Amino acid sequence: MIEIKNLDKYFGNDKVLNNISLKIDKGEIFAMVGHSGAGKSTLLRCINGLESYEIGTLKVFDKEVKNLSTTELKSFRKDVGMIFQHFSLMQRKNVFDNIALPMQVWGFSKDEIKVKVDELLKLIDLSHKSTAYPSELSGGQKQRVAIARALTLDPQILLSDEATSALDPNTTTSILDLLKKINKELGITIIIVTHEMDVVKAVAQKAILLEHGNIIGQGEIEDLFLQPDKKMKKFLGEKEVIPEDGENIKLYFPKEIAQYSIITHMARTLNIDFNIVWGKLEKINNHVIGSLVINITASDKESVTQYLDSKNVTWEIL
């Protein structure tokens, strides 16, 4: 659905995106993660033509975005909704009129607009606020209105630029749930830009990690978090604290493996003792994945690793 190849982007002499290549399939929730200034927003804005790019190709629905004429670009944007960190609602229009504006711009009839907006108000659970002004709404409610506005033209793709970054954790969860629902029920492909790992873990299926305009990691979320490589670890800021003597073995538990019984089963089968010295369990996309570091005496190393291999558990010696 979206295919980017060797894309470079400059602001003046500053190269802010370097050799970006990625593919996003229909129906995915795809995250672009990175620290502030990494180039996430710029990359996102290239997708709907809010930013231009000089080198490389960026195809959406098999069309090269930079080659679209002004008119083509406008109708292309009907298919690509967008939401923003600070909601970007019109202060002087009430909820209904804010949501209705894209349809007014595209010349829909009053009746069509009414039907669609009422339907969306139900979806975002704000039917009772249709005559309220943005200044009378909470942050979460404003973002819901912005989401409804982005859906009025029945887009196939929804771009989200730090949509939850101005919200508290509970509100963030409710907005993310809404996005998941939209993805599932309406089949809309969603691209999320965020600097918050928790957001990625909660909703995304795939992600890229951006740093200084470069993709430094990319793949399925479970893989990225379960077995983070050096750069990913650095980004996550994690470092295990482990004993100096003995052998430290790190076990990874992907979603298929019932982690607890393996540990106890291993102790019983091999009849050995070991210490659990580090561990982490995380909920990613509604399932739990985790890792555990155990400390064993050097002489047990072979039997333990053999056992783990026999159970298909991924492990590494730290």
Next chain:
Amino acid sequence: MLEKILLPALWETLYMSLSSTLLAVIFGFIPAIALILTDKNGLAPNIKVYRVLDVIINTLRSFPFIILMIILFPVTKIIVGKSIGTTAAIVPLTIGAAPFVARLIESALKEVDIGVIEAAKSYGASNFQIIFKVMIVEALPGIISAITLTLITIIGFSAMAGAVGGGGLGDVAIKYGYYRFKTDIMLYTVLILIVLVQCFQSLGDYLYKITKK
């Protein structure tokens, strides 16, 4: 005295100020929109057009009003048929105030949240729609303040125009108060002007308040 002198003068002042304000707003709006469009962060950036407009507006604004009025005598004569009188005063008042209005409206439009404009772009609004359906709607309270300020400034200038034959309260103040030492008439005109300005300011504030959400 009140009915014979002051009341007609009040009407003349109102007529001059309100018509000039209306025309100045119309003529000021066009360059304001051109400035907003061609600004380096605007919807259709064009440094050359922006610079030219910028210089013209600054030049017009730097003319003292009295000088502008005298320079414009021939132009006024072509438009109105005479260069002196209440209707004739509308020409220099409009031309003097239009660049002022352009600046005020430009800055009111600049206040509009960039995010709102980006959002409009993101759902495929044209530049025309962004200006008229988004920016002007959002900037309305600011535009109302700008118009209020313009009207009040023009009332002041119209008194000056009156002094050189434009009629209105300024004319009365000079004729009776200054040349004939009728202090009471002078005082009344000043009082009327104060009340007038106060009324328009309150009206402007009220409109600002109900449009600001």
